[in-house]
Amino acid sequence: MIHSFDTSLEYAQAQDQMDVLHSFRERFLFPQHQNKNVVYFCGNSLGLQSTAVQYLMNSELADWAKFGVEGHFEAKNPWLSYHQQFADSLAKIVGAHKEEVVAMNTLTVNLHLLLLSFYRPQNGRYKILMEAGAFPSDQYAIETQVRMYGYDPNDAIIEISPREGAHIIEEEDILKAIDDAGDSLAVLLMGGVNYYTGQLFDMKIITQAAHKVGAYCGFDLAHAVGNVPLALHDWDVDFACWCSYKYLNSGPGGVGGAYVHEKHGNNPETFRLAGWWGNDEKTRFKMQKGFVPAKGAASWQMSNAPVFNMVAHRASLDLFDKATVPALREKSLRMTAYLAFLLQQLNNLSFTIITPSHPERRGAQLSLLFAEKGKEVFSALTNNGVIADWREPNVIRIAPVPMYNNFEDCHRFYEILKSL
């Protein structure tokens, strides 16, 4: 891909006019700053609300008022089968078969549930390999899983760090650590995209390497889902989970998701904690003993659908169905490269972009590491109508999201930074 970017506003506007996805921007509600849309570069933390959500939410509330319990059958989207509306769209987003995905719970809860299925330490195979400096929730989850089986986290958890002085992790080092762990390795669990640096890992190669030593391989896709193309089934990933409130725009605390490869999901021997919603539908309402798992990832469901928490998710997935992951990725590659180009033209501020420079090794996020005055720059951005994300000790994360951001947002961001 060869780009010839330039720094003029006209260039940005011309790109937006050619953008086949430009109309999606109008379907989102932007926070306002001085009667103008903010530059919202925080979709990697909380995606924006789409205009359909309020209408759809009101319609569920109205159905509850009108039907009471009969809403399970009579509501426009009957609540009894409400949970079934997500698998088709999610399967396209994560690259899986419909039976391999399910919308349920929240991310950390799903991570625990999947570890209960895939981390079953025995016979000297008890170690978990993860990236150093992973998101705290993932660290806590893994630490307590390991303790639950009586192991010492310092021994049972292997962390891969960037090399001395570097910020991103060399894939070669991951592969070597997998080999070194050999048959002591039970599970590899990493972020598909690292939340801090924005590094996108080669999940296919990593999965292959984990399988070669006999370990299971899972990914936390919080920063990957809805951001980069995924092919979980073809990559032979064993399990994965994600949240829906970042790139999937499904609202604060929105329902999470999980993927289980069909070879495990369709195997009734795979251990899973059970609840009535994961039982085979044919016998779910017989109210008898003896859990019979439904087919696939759906059998990990415990409870009936949290309808109000799923409304925004459905509204968002409609937009993903229309926009499609390949078109979003195509725009994202160009827009993020354009923003990186603009940032490279600045010489009034001292920062480095620690996100990988190769477009195929990152998603929509750029992480700017400041040598000094990072916090001041961040406040100045906020005062000028930019919503970005601050991470201690001195990183500003920005994410031009292809669903609703545009090239002019990038240009406004550049002009504000230039004026500081």
Ligand SMILES: *Cc1c(COP(=O)(O)O)cnc(C)c1O
């Ligand atoms: C956002 C994020 C979480 C958040 O977990 P919740 O259970 O949804 O609160 C966990 N892990 C990673 C890597 C994240 O980026």
